[in-house]
Amino acid sequence: MTAIRLLQHRAPDGTRSVILAEGDAAHFILGGITSTRALALKAIGAGVSLLDAARACPQGAPVDIAAEFAAGNLLAPIDHDDAAHLVLAGTGLTHLGSAEGRDKMHRAAAETEKQTDSMRMFLEGLEGGKPAPGTVGQQPEWFYKGDGSQLVSATDPLAMPAFAQDGGEEPELAGIYIIGEDGTPWRLGLALANEFSDHVTERHNYLWLAHSKLRQAALGAELLLGAPPEHVEGTSRLLRGGAVIWEKPFLSGEGNMSHTIANLEHHHFKYAQFRRPGDVHVHFFGTATLSFADGVQTQEGDVFEISAAPFALPLANPLTRAEDSAVAVKAL
Known part of the structure; x- marks a missing residue:
C-alpha cells in the first residue's frame, strides 16, 4: 500500500510550502498552500478528506525530500x-x-x-x-x-x-x-x-x-x-x-x-x-x-x-x- 504523506517546507529565504509525497517518487509542492493547518481547515470547510484537498491543489515543482531533509529545510509536519x-x-x-x-x-x-x-x-x-x-x-x-x-x-x-x-x-x-x-x-x-x-x-x-x-x-x-x-x-x-x-x-x-x-x-x-x-x-x-x-x-x-x-x-x-x-x- 502506498504511503501518502504531507511535509512542511521552508526555503532558505523563509518561504513556506507544503509537499505532497505519494510513494517513493511523486513528491511535489502544493500550489497556494503554506501550512498543513491551512490545508486541513480548507478540507474541513469543503467537506472533503485532507488527501482530496491536497490533490485538488495545483501541482507545483517536484521536490527531493531526502535532499531537503539533509539540508534542514523540512519543518515539523504541523x-x-x-x-x-x-x-x-x-x-x-x-x-x-x-x-x-x-x-x-x-x-x-x-x-x-x-x-x-x-x-x-x-x-x-x-x-x-x-x-x-x-x-x-x-x-x-x-x-x-x-x-x-x-x-x-x-x-x-x-x-x-x-x-x-x-x-x-x-x-x-x-x-x-x-x-x-x-x-x-x-x-x-x-x-x-x-x-x-x-x-x-x-x-x-x-x-x-x-x-x-x-x-x-x-x-x-x-x-x-x-x-x-x-x-x-x-x-x-x-x-x-x-x-x-x-x-x-x-x-x-x-x-x-x-x-x-x-x-x-x-x-x-x-x-x-x-x-x-x-x-x-x-x-x-x-x-x-x-x-x-x-x-x-x-x-x-x-x-x-x-x-x-x-x-x-x-x-x-x-x-x-x-x-x-x-x-x-x-x-x-
Whole structure:
C-alpha cells in the first residue's frame, strides 16, 4: 500500500510550502498552500478528506525530500501561528512490549500482594483498553508536555533544561489533530516522534511524572495520511561521536498496543477545553522501548536517531542542555 504523506517546507529565504509525497517518487509542492493547518481547515470547510484537498491543489515543482531533509529545510509536519494554541500531550503504559516482558509483569502481579500503581494501570489497560466499537474503555495514564513552543523538527536539537537530571528518547507515534469550528476533533494523520523525557526524575518518584514530561518533543517531517497502520516496526539508536552505542527495535501501531487509538482519543478529547475551535493537538501514543531501561546514560552531544516504515525519513536530534536561567518571582 502506498504511503501518502504531507511535509512542511521552508526555503532558505523563509518561504513556506507544503509537499505532497505519494510513494517513493511523486513528491511535489502544493500550489497556494503554506501550512498543513491551512490545508486541513480548507478540507474541513469543503467537506472533503485532507488527501482530496491536497490533490485538488495545483501541482507545483517536484521536490527531493531526502535532499531537503539533509539540508534542514523540512519543518515539523504541523504547527500553529500562535504556539499557545498547539497542545502537546500523551498517554503512557499503552504498549504491550515483548511477550517475555508481559509474562514477567503478569507473574509479578500474581506473586505480589500489593501492586504498584503503574502495574495496576497497565493491567487495567490490558483488560479494558480495547472496548467494543461504540463503547468507552478504560482511561489511560495521561500527561501534558507543553504548547507549540516545545515542538521541534526532526533535525533540531532536543534541549534538556539546566535543572534536568536526564534527557532520554521515547520512540513512538503521535496523532495530529485539529479542532473544527463546531468543536469536532479531526485526526489529520500520524507522525513519527521522539517524545523525550527525564527518566531519572520519573524513576525517583512516579508522582514526579508530570515534571519529567514538561520537555521538548520532536516530530518526524512526514504526516502519514489515511487509516493508522496496525503494525509499525522501527529502530531506535543512540549515537555518540558518530558511533552507535545503543540500538533496539521498537513496535507500535494498534496491534502492539493495549488500548485502541479511538479509546486514547476519547479520553483526551472528552475534556471540553481540548475542543477549542482552531487549536492543534499533538498526542503521543507511548512506547515500550527506552535506552534508559537498558542502563544507558545519555550525554550532551548524543544523537537520537529514530526510523520506521512507512515513514521514509528518520528523526536525528542531538541532545543539548539549556543554559541556567534564574527565576525570581516579584511582588506587584
